[in-house]
Amino acid sequence: MQRFPCPFCGPRDETEFHFAAEAGKTRPEPAGEGGAERWAEYLHLKKNPKGPTREIWVHTTCGEFFLMERDTLTHQVAGSSALGVQS
Amino acid sequence: MTRRYSAFSLFREGLRGHTGWQPAWRSPDPKPAYDAVIIGGGGHGLATAYYLAKNHGMRNVAVIEKGWLGGGNTGRNTTTIRSNYFYPESVALYDFALKLYEGLGRELNYNIMFSQRGVVTVAHSEAEMEIAARIVNAMQINGTDAELLGPDAVFDKAPLLNRGPKARYPVFGGVWQGRAGGARHDAVAWGYARAADGFGVDIIQNCEVTGFIVENGRCAGVETSRGSIRAGAVGLAVAGHSGVLAEKAGFALPIQSYSLQAMVSEPVKPCLDTVVLYLGTGTYLFQSDKGEIVVGGGLDRVPSYAQRGNPPMQRTVLSGMLEMFPSFGQLKMLRQWAGNVDVVPDSSPIIGPSPLPGLFLNCGWGTGGFKSITAGGWLMAHLIATGSHHEISRPFDLDRFATGRLVDEAAGSGIAH
Numbered sequence A: 001m002q003r004f005p006c007p008f009c010g011p012r013d014e015t016e017f018h019f020a021a022e023a024g025k026t027r028p029e030p031a032g033e034g035g036a037e038r039w040a041e042y043l044h045l046k047k048n049p050k051g052p053t054r055e056i057w058v059h060t061t062c063g064e065f066f067l068m069e070r071d072t073l074t075h076q077v078a079g080s081s082a083l084g085v086q087s
Numbered sequence B: 001m002t003r004r005y006s007a008f009s010l011f012r013e014g015l016r017g018h019t020g021w022q023p024a025w026r027s028p029d030p031k032p033a034y035d036a037v038i039i040g041g042g043g044h045g046l047a048t049a050y051y052l053a054k055n056h057g058m059r060n061v062a063v064i065e066k067g068w069l070g071g072g073n074t075g076r077n078t079t080t081i082r083s084n085y086f087y088p089e090s091v092a093l094y095d096f097a098l099k100l101y102e103g104l105g106r107e108l109n110y111n112i113m114f115s116q117r118g119v120v121t122v123a124h125s126e127a128e129m130e131i132a133a134r135i136v137n138a139m140q141i142n143g144t145d146a147e148l149l150g151p152d153a154v155f156d157k158a159p160l161l162n163r164g165p166k167a168r169y170p171v172f173g174g175v176w177q178g179r180a181g182g183a184r185h186d187a188v189a190w191g192y193a194r195a196a197d198g199f200g201v202d203i204i205q206n207c208e209v210t211g212f213i214v215e216n217g218r219c220a221g222v223e224t225s226r227g228s229i230r231a232g233a234v235g236l237a238v239a240g241h242s243g244v245l246a247e248k249a250g251f252a253l254p255i256q257s258y259s260l261q262a263m264v265s266e267p268v269k270p271c272l273d274t275v276v277l278y279l280g281t282g283t284y285l286f287q288s289d290k291g292e293i294v295v296g297g298g299l300d301r302v303p304s305y306a307q308r309g310n311p312p313m314q315r316t317v318l319s320g321m322l323e324m325f326p327s328f329g330q331l332k333m334l335r336q337w338a339g340n341v342d343v344v345p346d347s348s349p350i351i352g353p354s355p356l357p358g359l360f361l362n363c364g365w366g367t368g369g370f371k372s373i374t375a376g377g378w379l380m381a382h383l384i385a386t387g388s389h390h391e392i393s394r395p396f397d398l399d400r401f402a403t404g405r406l407v408d409e410a411a412g413s414g415i416a417h
């Protein structure tokens, strides 16, 4: 069992967390002007990196979304922070 | 020198001390250029090369594999082959695949140990039985075999299933597909490799593709750990590594890589002669020809390239097995492993041209692409040779993510693999 650090609750079992999305995506605004390609990119396309990555996770126990930096190959976690806060 | 496999050649070789067997394929050095290069020596890549040669007469072809043949998901999968999907597009694809499997051992002159022992998907409530009936109806309308079973018929198929009054997931009935079953995973890869090699295809192992040669906005070949190789067309069939290679080609895909794990027990006497999946536990199992109980379940929910599998999902899968077959609590588990699967939002594959002209995609099979190696190879070969879709692959083009015409099988058939 791996433990992930919730910035609000501290280290908790991985089963309490849910992966939401890759970090750094911006929603097409205004919504009507993006076009299908831009929306497809926002909704579906992924960098899916092998190695270090920045992801949005939710801690289902406290309900908070946050940013986590980890490595998809080694599963090592570099850190986590509340959204909108520089990590 | 023995090339064709048969009972007679086995007997003859037995008489002369097995000295006449030849390697099943050559190990040539890469040539500087090919008409087509396929990246990835899993089932889909090897089948693509075979059908390029067989169906389209393209023999100046290479398959480039960074490790060994079938060392990716093909050699790690639990080998269930079935076509019990919901949407007509999916049934057209997976039933085509199943039909090709039905003749494959003979066609390749290779024993792939194809065994149509049937798959039963078990439902646990009246409400789930209604969903089961809906899936059976959809399958029958789509022209494939399916039968709705009551509880007695399910216990007939798998007598060791949990009948206890305290069962957490009681057996109300299930969906039966009798033509479904399994095959030996390595044999499918090796059989295609040997047959493709027989047509003159170069199979190059221990050679990693590290980049693409792009000229005038077109893919003109690949850079590899053994030098540059030029190609008229390039096919990408690297499953969990699709995103890594897409990035080198300058685009992104709607794919997230996850670990999917499986386990086998020590071998025991025959006790289960079908594949059983519980809707309630998400665990599925069958008994291999060697006697091992093979157990699998859902994805590890952490994006990963680690190919090992985390303990929480292992516990979920094994507790599911104990609920389904209480007597299997006596089994000792021998091995656990994981593959690196390419998961797409609608749980359907991506077959079609990529954003880089000259580079074609066969990926996104996720947790369920062993059953479709035959069709995946056939359709990708069609695409590479003709430059356009076969009618079966058209709905699975990358463009569906912009048009919104998703083929959402996770919602449709509700089955993960």
Ligand SMILES: Cc1cc2nc3c(=O)[nH]c(=O)nc-3n(C[C@H](O)[C@H](O)[C@H](O)COP(=O)(O)OP(=O)(O)OC[C@H]3O[C@@H](n4cnc5c(N)ncnc54)[C@H](O)[C@@H]3O)c2cc1C
Pocket (backbone or CB within 6 Å): B039, B040, B041, B042, B043, B044, B045, B064, B065, B066, B067, B068, B069, B070, B071, B072, B073, B074, B075, B076, B077, B078, B079, B080, B081, B207, B208, B209, B210, B237, B238, B239, B240, B241, B245, B260, B261, B262, B296, B337, B338, B339, B340, B341, B362, B363, B365, B366, B367, B368, B369, B370, B371, B372, B417
């Ligand atoms: C545990 C588990 C159970 C499964 N159970 C089932 C099942 O019961 N039924 C079913 O239908 N499917 C199942 N699957 C899914 C199935 O295994 C895959 O969908 C299928 O094998 C994919 O085949 P492929 O040829 O696309 O990929 P792979 O077999 O993974 O082949 C891709 C190849 O590409 C190579 N490669 C990667 N990067 C490079 C590079 N840069 N250069 C050169 N080569 C590269 C890899 O080494 C690999 O050999 C399961 C998968 C797993 C992991």
Ligand SMILES: [Zn+2]
Pocket (backbone or CB within 6 Å): A006, A007, A008, A009, A010, A059, A061, A062, A063, A064
């Ligand atoms: Zn928290």
